[in-house]
Amino acid sequence: MGLEPQQHQLLLAIKGLPQGIEPTVGELAARLQTRHHSVVELIDRLEGRQLLSRRRSERDRRQVRIELTPEGERILEALSVQHRAELETAGPALLDALRTLLGR
Secondary structure, eight states, X not given: OOOOHHHHHHHXXXXXXXXXXXXXXXXXXXXXXXXXXXXXXXHHHHHHTTSEEEEEOSSOTTSEEEEEOHHHHHHHHHHHHHHHHHHHHHHHHHHHHHHHXXXX
């Protein structure tokens, strides 16, 4: 899909926020355990690809909310389906390898 791993993680972080938690730069930086300016850079790139949008918070007009666009939702869903299929295929082999390592 042409995303860097950090960009994919940002999309997942936005989608996975619990209800009531606003997707602000600060919140996303904390969840990704990275610096504010790094998240801003990721957002800029993804906004340029029209996968994210910025919108002023209705509760606090000083804050900017980060939201997935319909295209961002579509790409995230496609990646999730692909990753799930990979895990279903590789999962049994990974379990066997872990069992071997653990001596079971």
